[in-house]
Amino acid sequence: MKYTTFNQVNNNPLLEPMFFGNPVNVARYDQQKHHIFEKLIEKQISFFWRPEEVDVSKDRVDFQKLSDSEKHIFISNLKYQTLLDSIQGRSPNIAFLPIISIPELETWVETWSFFETIHSRSYTHILRNLFGDPSSIFDDIVENEEIKKRAADISKYYDDLIFATQLWQTLGEGTHTIKGETHVITMRELKKKLYLCMNSVNALEAIRFYVSFACTFAFAERELMEGNSKIIRLIARDENLHLTSTQHVLNLWAKGKDDPEMAEIAEECKEQATQIFLNAVEQEKEWAGFLFQHGSMIGLNKEILCQYVEFIANHRMSAIGLGQPFDIKNNPLPWMNNYLSSDNVQVAPQESEISSYLVGQIDSEVNSDDFGDFDL
Amino acid sequence: MSKNTSSFMVEIKHHKTVQHQPNKTLLESIEQHVEIQYHCREGYCGACRTKLLKGEVEYQTDPLAFIEDDEILPCCCFPISPINIEIS
Ligand code: FES
Ligand SMILES: [Fe+2]
Ligand SMILES: [Fe+2]
Numbered sequence: 001m002k003y004t005t006f007n008q009v010n011n012n013p014l015l016e017p018m019f020f021g022n023p024v025n026v027a028r029y030d031q032q033k034h035h036i037f038e039k040l041i042e043k044q045i046s047f048f049w050r051p052e053e054v055d056v057s058k059d060r061v062d063f064q065k066l067s068d069s070e071k072h073i074f075i076s077n078l079k080y081q082t083l084l085d086s087i088q089g090r091s092p093n094i095a096f097l098p099i100i101s102i103p104e105l106e107t108w109v110e111t112w113s114f115f116e117t118i119h120s121r122s123y124t125h126i127l128r129n130l131f132g133d134p135s136s137i138f139d140d141i142v143e144n145e146e147i148k149k150r151a152a153d154i155s156k157y158y159d160d161l162i163f164a165t166q167l168w169q170t171l172g173e174g175t176h177t178i179k180g181e182t183h184v185i186t187m188r189e190l191k192k193k194l195y196l197c198m199n200s201v202n203a204l205e206a207i208r209f210y211v212s213f214a215c216t217f218a219f220a221e222r223e224l225m226e227g228n229s230k231i232i233r234l235i236a237r238d239e240n241l242h243l244t245s246t247q248h249v250l251n252l253w254a255k256g257k258d259d260p261e262m263a264e265i266a267e268e269c270k271e272q273a274t275q276i277f278l279n280a281v282e283q284e285k286e287w288a289g290f291l292f293q294h295g296s297m298i299g300l301n302k303e304i305l306c307q308y309v310e311f312i313a314n315h316r317m318s319a320i321g322l323g324q325p326f327d328i329k330n331n332p333l334p335w336m337n338n339y340l341s342s343d344n345v346q347v348a349p350q351e352s353e354i355s356s357y358l359v360g361q362i363d364s365e366v367n368s369d370d371f372g373d374f375d376l
Numbered sequence: 377m378s379k380n381t382s383s384f385m386v387e388i389k390h391h392k393t394v395q396h397q398p399n400k401t402l403l404e405s406i407e408q409h410v411e412i413q414y415h416c417r418e419g420y421c422g423a424c425r426t427k428l429l430k431g432e433v434e435y436q437t438d439p440l441a442f443i444e445d446d447e448i449l450p451c452c453c454f455p456i457s458p459i460n461i462e463i464s
């Protein structure tokens with residue numbers, strides 16, 4: 001079905017499924033099929049923040065004090081986070097918007113992706129402070145094998161759905177041969193790809209960030225790199241909301257509260273969904289191994305971090321009906337909770353040093369004495 | 377909101393029974409007594425998801441996190457009767 005930017009069919013959006021119904025026409029929010037997405041939009045907008053509002057200048061001094069193995073941990077984490085947000089800043093828009101059929105979900109996805117771009121901008125803010133010219137760090141993201149391995153696994157479900165959608169939108173259902181390759185496009189196949197993609201995104205938002213978060217907050221526990229930690233707390237708050245949204249989508253499908261065919265697919269592909277999650281867990285553990293290859297840091301090592309990934313995975317998987325596959329019962333990093341709570345995360349001018357605000361202040365503090373040497 | 381001034385008993389399965397503290401959320405009331413997970417403390421992450429076995433609670437902020445019909449979010453709810461809960 002060809003995509004149209006304004007569907008002229010006078011359809012009732014309250015009767016549309018979340019995906020693969022009519023394209024959205026009027027962007028209206030006075031009524032919603034699934035109220036949750038409207039509430040998530042409001043909440044996300046209320047979280048609005050700007051990286052420049054967080055003063056990271058003290059981190060530059062801290063960074064020089066870190067050991068080489070700690071520098072490796074810190075910088076590798078930032079590279080991985082940059083990769084994840086590069087993907088998330090565009091992919092939900094490109095993969096989901098062309099097939100979404102209700103306005104509140106469409107706007108949620110746009111709002112969500114917009115916040116991922118704030119995250120990406122904050123990495124530049126952090127790195128520019130540490131290095132002046134962060135080019136070599138960014139360049140390494142497309143060279144580093146450890147990072148590329150993850151990138152391939154995350155983007156493949158998106159890319160698969162995007163390509164199948166493009167074929168469907170231009171050629172319709174059927175068997176299509178493109179450059180010698182045969183592609184069978186049916187609505188059922190498209191929906192399966194969507195289901196797997198949503199699970200992969202859910203796993204990303206649910207656990208992929210948490211190894212990095214733990215390292216960031218372990219530095220902050222030692223009162224190091226606190227500007228960075230403040231930014232990551234703001235990012236973590238947003239990520240929690242993103243995760244909630246993908247959990248809602250998956251559960252609306254599985255419980256038959258949206259497209260009934262998606263409920264069948266959820267049942268049929270449960271094994272694959274579980275595997276996507278378990279693969280993400282394995283990859284995060286491997287990543288912990290890579291981070292600590294030159295040595296641990298105070299308060300954190302590979303074993304504890306791997307236990308934490310399992311602990312988080314248990315929680316996240318049970319939220320979407322996939323059970324608790326790992327034995328771990330108690331949180332191995334209880335201090336993480338303090339950093340993940342919304343208390344004290346707010347960036348308010350009076351309580352945090354705002355660099356852009358200070359810049360303005362310096363500019364305005366030019367008084368008449370400064371012009372003493374000028375004769376007009 | 378006024379109902380939150382009462383203090384009901386909270387029976388926690390496999391743990392002790394504790395008394396809900398007036399003007400505190402269920403999470404604030406029970407966290408000194410039992411290990412319970414939380415992240416956001418504002419009802420949007422789902423980390424505190426808990427089974428409500430008996431009784432009733434009320435929310436002051438709209439809970440956004442996904443929960444099953446028999447689950448509650450202690451970080452943003454208050455018991456309005458004696459309750460039985462099970463922490464996962
Ligand atoms: S702690 Fe986040 S929902 Fe309760
Ligand atoms: Fe992000
Ligand atoms: Fe995200």
